[in-house]
Amino acid sequence: MGVHHRPLAATALVCTAVFVVTGLSNGFSRAFFQDAPGVDGGVLRTPPVATVQALLVLGVAFWLAWKASVRPAVVALAALVLVSAHATWVSFRFDYLPLVLVACLTAVGAGLYARLFQRSRADRAAAAEERARRDERLDMARELHDVVAHHVTGMLVQAQAALVVAEQDKDKACAMLDGIVDGGTDALGAMRLMVKTLRDNGAAAATTDLSADLLQLVERSGLQVRANVELPPDVPPELGRSVLRLVQESLTNVRKHAVDATNVEVDVRLGAGAVMLSVVDDGTARPSHSGGFGLVGMRERVHELGGRFFAGPTGDGWLVTAELPLEVRA
Template structure:
């Protein structure tokens, strides 16, 4: 469609140049129109010599100049505008005028053409700026989507696979002394793998549904179930007097899940883990604290980064760090979305 409009503009430019020269020749004589000495023109009493015609003709030329400066490619625009100016500055100088002198007509045409070119270039720059902003916004949206996918992948895979890894390592240790007991641990590993596959399938379905994530329908029950399946000595306190919005409940669940995963991965000697989730006046407050001391340096990895990003996207506050007797993760998530 854009190419068709540009072709139409080029055709209009050619027609204007030809008609402008023909009208000039009709008024002053074609031999004089090509700068040859000759007799008088033949159109002194014709319609094309009327001031109204000159005004309409000039307005059409200026509109085409404006459209070239706005729409066509720079090289084509320069050549087309130059051709129009040559033809109609020639006409402004050689045609007889009743309102303006020749010099005034030439200057007026130049000034108005410059204004049209400036206006067209301004609109061109404005459109390019809008396109650049739209492209940047699209790229930001894609980046945010990739980050959300990365966080979801990390949360789901790390949680389930870590549980399987811990059970497998324990089975290896136990197998040296009691093979029967080690074999008894295998169903737990299989169950963890099954849950991992189920979680991955659910995440893929969510992504296929344009990221419309399905949130928990019973946050309290899901938090207790998560603690029970973590394989850790967790004491869970959940005080939610009312339902929270779905995306907020899902984020709370993911934050607790990632915090427990970090405990299993890094707090090797933890004998106590406390999960506390409460509903305040304007925010959901959660904390996960353990008493593990053998946490290696830089143990947070991408988990803490993902948790911090998730909380900040919801307009909340996040902290994670040592307490002197273990490790603490806290977050405060506002009940309402902040503008």
């Protein structure tokens, strides 16, 4: 059954049930507004049955006003109100008819309020997402400037030097073109890498000293962390930002999902052509999906960099490891 048909099917079922119970309780001739004596409905005329009918009708009316599309909801609600008013008239004449109408209107009003509240919440979420995207674009612009500027600056310096040398030694000036080409290749690779990996608003900002940045990040984490950072000073800045982001997200996951952790160790060092990092804690092991989208984002970031990533329980806690190659792929 299609989604659009469900409101009409539910309404038809409820209306039929209400009409049948009314007919069995009062006589079907009277249900069709024909003069006829009532019948003894027995258990069907008891307050519990009437209460169940009322709750069923009001519940469906609330659901229709809340979830159903406008046109099916209008048709279904009109049918519900008419059948409910008919059943009340047949059973009680004017005694309870105003109460039934007010109850139906209240249920519809509550459903409309729930619909508007849900739509407002969705709009707020969409607005927040758009703000995050705008902030991300600004963050990307800053990072692209900081990372690529030094490559371009180097190219300009070499080009200016080649112009000066060319007046006296053209062969030496031509030899300097190789350095300019290499600088352009590095700049292009760094720019592409930044476009791929700059996706997380609020990530830690990298400076020219990655080791100091990591130690500062650990100090600000609010955790008892033992940090071991052994890195050279010439780690590419486009790679340094990703290293910071991975460590930051790992420590955030420890705070959120390992509140009983008493020992956290962060190790970042230079391996054979790659930066190796690991974050391990002794908190209660949790399922691999407990980090929400954090682990997914980290894994995607590392794979975009051409590296390897692992996150999972160790038996005594939780481990995150990553291997990020130093070479920037153009």
